[in-house]
Amino acid sequence: MTHHREEYSREIIDFLPDATFVIDVEGKVIAWNHAMEELTGVSASVMIGKGNYEYAIPFYGERKPMLANLILMPGQEVESSYRTVQRIRDTLVVDIFIPTFRPGGAYFWAKASPLYDPQGNVVGAIETVRDITDRIQIEERLARSKAELQIALEVLEQLIVLCKEFAAGNYDKVNDLVELTKEQEQPRLVADLAESFSMMILKIETREFRLEQIIEDLEKTKEELEIAKKKLALENIELKNELRKVRIEIDHSQKAKDVAEITETEYFKYLQKKAKDLKGEGR
Amino acid sequence: MSLGGKMGKIVSVHSFRGGTGKSNMTANLAVSVARKGNRVGIVDTDIQSPGIYVLFNLDIEKVDHTLNDYLWGKCSIEEAAVDVSSLFPCEDEKAAVGGRLYLIPSSNKTGEITRILREGYDVGALNDGFRDLIRGLKLDYLFLDTHPGLNEETLLSIAVSNILILILRPDKQDFQGTAVTVGVARKLQVQNLFLIVNKVLPDFDFEDIRRQIESIYQAPVVGLLPLSLDMVRLASGGIFCLKHPEHEISKKIDGIANRIIANE
16 A cells, blocks of 8 residues: 555656655655656666765756755755745745856756655655746846836936936036946947937037137127228228318418519509598598 | 498408309398398499399390490499399398399490400599499498409409408419408408308318418408308309208308498
């Protein structure tokens, strides 16, 4: 009956979907199921009856206690050997990363419980191992994506703030934008976006700079024109004043000669003599 | 006017060179003085180139006698006087009673002009004529429009004048000729010598010109008149101060007329 039960149990174990092995209190393998054969590449016929941690070799490449051994060692420190350790009564549930299991390593979930005989004596331990590498990698990718998304959101917020500044004509923070393009941890998309913005701002700045130069040149020309205008106005005033002035000059010697020519005539002398009388007669 | 035995004054208007606006100034001044209630006469002594009658729209062909006829003894000078008072309104009713203007024109006939130039005339008779006119027509003022330059009748008109008005333009030749005329006039003991600067470009500094002229000629400038397009447009077609009474030039002429009247 007992033999039948054992046989029955072994068959159940053999066909469990998770890789499972059983050891007796001496640490010898008494069961190594098909899923375990598949996972480790080591057949049950080779492993059954092996002790001295032989079963650890396919996992670690060396002989060392596995969870099934540890559960048979009361008071043994377990936590330092695993990523996570959970104790549910006499059962241990752990996570472990084994870098040497395959290129790139592998994550395993393992659960081990002691086995008892009908009298309640510990007769061995059973350990189930599940390759959770795919799940962990997906979780890690998800976490990474989440983190990247968070960074992208933060950078985008910074971009919005910067763009608002640029829109208001404040280009003091262009350097901050350039810094965003250099950020190592941020997603490529955000870096590209920041770079595009930087180029855009650079072009705008260049254009504005050119415009400022043109305005500056125009201002300078205007000043020069105003100076020229003032100078011209002054010259005009001087010219006008010159034009407005009439220089009255008399050739006095010629005048004396002309006057004498007239006053020395007989007729003039007569008029001169009679002038008073003539006027008197007029009165 | 012309009351209380006060005798009329002779006002000679002269310029050394032609084209100064002398005849225009004489006509305008005479009209202005007459409009203030004075009896005024104008003798066109510019026998060689008469023209003042044109300003009064006088039809010289219809005139019975001219100054030439008087000088040849064909008529009395009063007979050669044409009353042109109807041309202008007096400034007020009271003044209208006494204000008259007589013009004694010279002949514009070429033959008569050449004859008098060739044969000459008794300049003394001209002076008598002035005296007769003042007495006969009871004139307050007798204006003499003279020939430019300094010939015998000009010298006579300067010698007999109580007021001599010399018109000049801001022009080098006018400045020199006027200096000669002033020199001659001083020797003829002209009591009142007034200067009028005519046809001054509006851009010129009028006060500067006045200062220089008064300093050089030692005589008052009674008028500085700008070169006026309005005057040019009128082109001897009438008496300017009657056509444009509100014009700047008319006001200046009125000022000179007041100066002549005030000069007792």
